[in-house]
Amino acid sequence: MDSFARQALWTETHCPKAFEDFVGNSAAVKEVRVWAENWKLGKKGKPLLFHGHTGSGKTLLAEITARENAWELFELNASDFRTKDIIERIAGAAALNSSFSGKLRLVLLDEVDGLQGTADKGGAAAIGSLLRQASQPVILTANEIYGDAGKKLSGIKTHCELVKFEKVSYLSIAKFLQKVCDSEGIDYDQKVLSELAKASNGDFRSALLDLQTVAEHSKKITLQDLKDLGFRERQQDVFKVLQKIFHARSIQECQNARFSADIDHEMLQRWIEENIPRHFSQADDRANAFNFLSKADLFNGRIMKRQHYGFLRYSTELATSGVALQREHHYPGFVSYKFPSMISTLGASKGLRQQKKAIAEKMRSKMHGSVKRIAS
Ligand SMILES: Nc1ncnc2c1ncn2[C@@H]1O[C@H](COP(=O)(O)OP(=O)(O)OP(=O)(O)O)[C@@H](O)[C@H]1O
Ligand SMILES: [Mg+2]
Structure with missing residues (x-):
């Protein structure tokens, strides 16, 4: 068993299971319910294309639709669309044939915007004919x-019939977070939940991951915890960027992912470092990835020592394209990436380190040494 087996993410454990629990986008929920009822009555509706805000529950609502109607669910995601063959043979068969049980089968083609220009032209055409x-x-x-x-x-x-998903209001998200805290036995400052909900910008995934990160350290969460954890880094963006980098097939794809991120290179490398073992479950790929990351680190050292920022381009390329493109194996599916533990540890121990520094500063005048030396 993998040492980094998926830990229970709150996006999974607190994921709504029924239409009634789904928050926001009531028009979309109503539309899909009517559509599903019609299918059951033999009125075959057009495929629905859920589009809009990230983390608003598009994938989730499709999954709830299958569960609530006791339909089989057949799911393909962006990495599967790359081969026309998979779409034609596997998804095609799923969309055309009925199941053995005679029940309807919901075919979910998730994140079709993951199709990449001309490289996936065949894939788009195959989906069209499906x-x-x-x-x-x-x-x-x-x-x-x-x-x-x-x-x-x-x-x-x-x-397709287009179904738009709007951004869910921060008040609805804060209310949802409150329910999660109550069931996890977490004591919260109401303001923290509002701040988390506002910062999530309508994205439940981001709000839940942020909340889980903050609550990892204490059963009582305060505004100070948000600050200490450098929570302003938009985790959701980072998750998406990591996913794109780890699945990239070319240097260009890695670069596009990097440029789309509002995250500095040092923080990105920390995220990559933390998540290499989570993403690459095969030992040879892990070793290759860490090998490239260590080369990136050599350049980081030279940048610090010589202040030669020209090396940044090597360090960044090694830590992203180098890490991602050497892989030998295919890693489909979702991986629960984790916030860099080093940053959380530093955040959690900030108070202690400040105390130590203050004491060292007082001792310095008597001991004639540097603060760093005295504190160490
Ligand atoms: N409307 C919602 N009510 C409650 N929880 C939600 C809702 N939407 C999303 N979530 C939570 O966020 C997680 C991610 O949602 P989901 O994957 O469905 O978003 P999405 O719209 O498909 O995002 P993306 O565009 O990034 O694929 C869900 O597993 C669930 O935990
Ligand atoms: Mg989705």
Whole structure:
């Protein structure tokens, strides 16, 4: 068993199981319920394309739809769309044939905007023809379906009913977080929940991950905890960037992921370091990834020592493309990336370290040594 078996994430343990528990986007919930009822009555509706705000529950609502109707769920995500063959053979078969039990099967094509331009042209066309012929209910999800990002989806959109997911208000998210805290036995300052909810910008995944990170250290969470954990780093963005980097197939993809992130290179490297063992479950890939990360670190050392920031381009490339592109194995599915433990430990021990520093400063005048030396 892997030493980094997925820990229970609150996005999983506090995930709504029924339509009634789904927060926000009531119009979308109503539409999918009517659509599902119609399917059950033999009225085959068009595939639904859920689009809009990240972390608002697009994938979740599709999963609830399958569960509530006791349908089988067949799910493909972005990394599977890369091969036309998988779409035609596997998803095609799932969308065309009924299940052995005779029940309907929901085909979920998750994150179809993960199709990459011309490289996946065959994939987009294969999805288009799957949608035309499907005899089972199909739901697709995407964040952005308009503008440049949506161009590659033009052959898909025409076969779908579009269902928009709006950003959920921070008040609704704060209320949801409150329920989570109550069931986890966490004592909270109401303001902390509002701050977390506001910062999540309508993204439940981000709000829950932030809350879990903050609550990891104490059963009572305060505004100070938010500050100490450097919580302003937008975890959700980082999760997505990590996913893109670890799954990248070219240097260009790694660079695009990096540039889309509002995170400095040092913090990104910490995230990569923490999550290499979580993402790469095969020993040879782990070793290769750490090897490249250690090379990046050599350049980091030179940057610090010589203040030669030109080396940054090597360090960043080694820590991202180097780490990601040497892999020998394929890693489908979701990995629960973790906040860098070193940063949390530093955050949690900040008070203690400040105390130590203050004492060392007082001792310095008597001992004629540096604060660093006395404190160590
Ligand atoms: N409306 C909601 N009510 C309660 N919890 C939610 C809701 N939406 C999302 N969540 C929580 O956030 C997690 C992530 O949601 P989900 O994966 O469905 O988002 P998404 O819209 O598909 O995001 P993305 O665009 O990034 O794929 C869920 O597992 C659940 O824990
Ligand atoms: Mg999703």
